[in-house]
Amino acid sequence: MSVDTMPAAEPLYRSQRLALRYFTAAIALFGVMIVFGLLSAAYYLFPSMLFNTLNFNTSKIMHIDVLVIWLLMAFVGAVYWYLPKELGREMAGIRAAEITFWVFCVAVALVAATFLLVQYGSASEFTLWFINQGRKYVEAPRWAAIGIVAILLVFSWNVVGTCVKARRMTGIMWVMVLDLIPLVVVYLDAFPADTNMSTDLYWWWWLVHMWVESTWEVLIGCIMALVLMDVMGTSRRIVEAWLYIEVMLVLGAGILGLGHHYFWIGTPQYWLAIGGFFSALEPLPLLGMVVHAVYDAGMHRLKTNNQPAFYWITAEALGNFIGAGIWGFMMTLPQINLFSHGTQWTVSHGHFAFYGAYVCGVIAVMYVARQRVTGVPMLAGRTWRWGFGLLNLGMVGMVMALLLAGMAQAFYGRAIGGSTLMAFTTASENLWFKSGMYARMLFGVVFAAGYVALVYDLLRSPRRAPAIAAAPEPA
Template identity: 30%
Template sequence: IVEGKAGFQRADLMDYGSLYGMGSYFGEDYTAKYLVRLGELVQEELAKIRFNKAYSELTEGEQYVINKEMQNSLQRLDLNKKTSILTPAIATSIRQLQAEISQSLLNHNFMAGYTQAYSLNPDTALQTANFLIYSTLTTIARRPNQNISYTNNWPYEPSVGNTPSSGTFYWTWISFCFVFMGFGAVIYIYHRYLSDVDHGPMEPIFSGFKPLTQSQRKVGQYFLVAALFLLLQIAVGAIMAHYYAERESFYGINVNTWLPFNFLRDVHIQTPIIWIGLSWISAGIFMAPIISGKEAKGQGFLVDLLFYVTLLVVGGAILGNYLGIMGYIDKAWFWLGNQGLSYIQLGRLWQIGFCIGLFLWSFIVFRGMWPTWDGLKKATIEFWTGRIKLENLFWASTINVAVLYCFGMIPLTGIEKSFTITDFWRWWVVHLWVEQSFEFFAACATAYLLMGTGLVSRKAAERTVYFESILIFLGGVIGTGHHWYWTGTPEMWIPLGSMFSFIEVLPLVLLIIDAIEHRQLIKKQGTFTYNLAYLYILGAAFWNFVGAGVFGGGTLNAPLINYYEHGTFLTLNHAHTALFGAFGLLALGLIYFCLRYAAGEGKTWSDRLGVYAFWLYNAGLFLWIVLNFFPIGWSQLMAVYEHGLSYARSLEFYNTTLLWQWLRFPGDVVFALGA
């Protein structure tokens, strides 16, 4: 089973389909599909044993008896022992399922858009089949002394008796009460303590234009690479979207054999991390000497070093991903190839290099903000005596990004035996990066821009960031539990994940209130140098609330809703609108801020093209929602509710959505025009 998990990761099956709903939505969910198939095989075996007939030949009453026996026998499996004794019906069914799965892994199925697992051979394919079957059994076998499965009865498959647990039901309603109380508390605290008339002294350090330092001039190369990776993400995403509509070819050209879907998905979800990360990295480096008023010695060399380290890691990771999937990397696949874990696919060597790059970025920002010993000493005393300034928080947000990425490398030198534990640590990167470290960085960067442009005082900016940070850390950390509802973790994550994940929405409410009030301040000011940058920041606040808050916390996080929704297109809707809408637009806003500052007063500057791009991006997101994500997502949710997840993720269901799959095209074109 453990070797099979290695095969699962090595073949990157998580980027074609999903396990426990985690992964890609293009192919089937392996646990749901094989749970239903196992139930059918056990029914056939029991029908032969009990009635010496095929299941389809039985009377309705006989089928009912067989179905109940099938459910009970699968639920009574004891996975808590080192050796489990199976009934003859289950044992025979598992043998047949082993053969079916291993054969399917080794053969193309272009009708379903599946390219064979080049990195597997018959032996490793059989081991991978064992891992998938074991994972399937955890979805129906009961926990010791409990009447729920290890996955809290997920996926919903009524044919095998998998229905929501009582805990899933009642914690949903408790979490709704909790979130409404939270909304009231946040609005009260904001208006009681944070919305006073701002009489504090202004510190408009960004109001003038100073000559660019060496490190500031060097960040231009980061902007160019960020732009290239944004274009690459869009191009790969468009090809992937076409695969959903026409799985066998790309406009008649069979590219599946050398350009498999899972590699395209690797690139599509790694590139935004690259270009958004590069944008934030370069903006942090650019702002540091403005904040400190002085350039640290050797800063330009470090900026170049980080740039070339980044190029090496990114190039090696993408090449390794492809060679690993295509089976060209054998024993070194874990280090140089593809780890097969969604969002952190890059091989461990490249992952370590990426982590080193993040710490180097934090170090560069640290040197840039406190280039002298006296300045560093003063900042340290202020921090440890509780007088924490915005500069301290801004730098802390950079080290926070680097530290959290380390958790995605547990254990460091090999794969974790348990997928449940693997996924636990994977979400420390995927979720906490977005809902904690990214939010924290966004709050600090936005507040500093507002303070530095003279819109708010330091006191008002710091007070707001303190409160937002409390909510971000409180909701972001424990709220990660809503990703662990159905992956085999303890049942306690249902109450913790449901209640605290709703707290994640609360700072987003605060951000949108801030954005509205700051927009009014800009209008009162009349002329404002950074209109374009702040337009993108406003857009980021809007999509943070809508994409992460409404489409994420509001639509997906409640346990009973998530039980049926998990693994559907509604999650794609949340992912696209939250990641690009919230953090992508902020990244572009930071780039425009740096470019405007670099242009200074003596050069011609126009916001026009940037404004056009902004509205094209927003129009593209809107078209994706109304013409693709929502029509498919809501119908898929109903398909789960009426038939179960296995059907809702099958080719049979996706063939009913072909019109909406083709209608992804207008949104892609409009969005690409913005880029």
């Protein structure tokens, strides 16, 4: 059914109603992430702020962990949204999925409360189990990590079970089902088991690079394939061909690209060559993606019945190229990375790459859901443009500011100062660094304003506008 003939009151599948709950939770947590991002940025301007009440490390934990959780929730929601549409039936294990959603929400609230109110504990097993595991990105205590494994298992059952019950498999579903294996298995690296710092970091990077980057990248690839069919009417054969190419590239360059995280953690020297070589290959497929984005946008002459989703999809392709391609390539070779790693330069790359690769994509799915729920034949107007413009402006401004600050750190603190504590302090007092931190705060506020506009636009009742003549026909 094309979107211009979609009746407003057509009932949703239960899994799609559940997806809406996931989107709501995800967008709320997106806001929490921004609040703690702003707070973390403020510490750089006022270092003694909230000293011994809410320290910088707690705020940063909230900012980063909530990022992981809200994106994970959005992915789960997106899959639940498209699963019945793709396989033509209600999702298997829907009741378990509904229960899991509330368990997920309660667990997130409990972990957040623990981080904010308890913050840290003694060096004991109790702390690992109930307060904080002490591993960046996955600080959540062990009980919560086990909970995430259980949630991912239920999610896997939902996907696989629906395929089995529908007796139907598409190319997209094959890729998604196979991706569920690393999605569950690699997450098990969240449980610390090694007291050797180098060995521990070696596996921890599997979690960060393989799980959050490679596995998620394939998952968002599947989701975007479904979105492209939905929003732009791209044929199944075309999106599946590109999905297979993406999987090949992830397997070919992405997995050993992991090596760029192994430069300075005590691993053998050959990782310098492996990591540098495969990371240098990573911009090549992104260049192909730029051409593809231009082709798709042009072929549809920028016409679509869901303008916000279309623009966010385009932003994803370009954001991924700039954030991962340009920003990543600047600092990926070991000779440069020696100076840049762990500075705001890395933070700049991380913000841009995550935003381009994931955030833009999941916002596009939310607009797809919004159009379906409201039943408007043409989703356009001006309000969404404020969200789109301010979020993108805020992000570009933040990453430019962070790049400036990070280069100052690498230049003054590392290359000139020799990475001593005094050099770090001197670099932190440098005017370039401080200017970058102020600019980051300013653009962070712009980003927050964009978030408010986005939420307002997602929640308000859309005005009905006539559908365009050439509505996309999903394959």
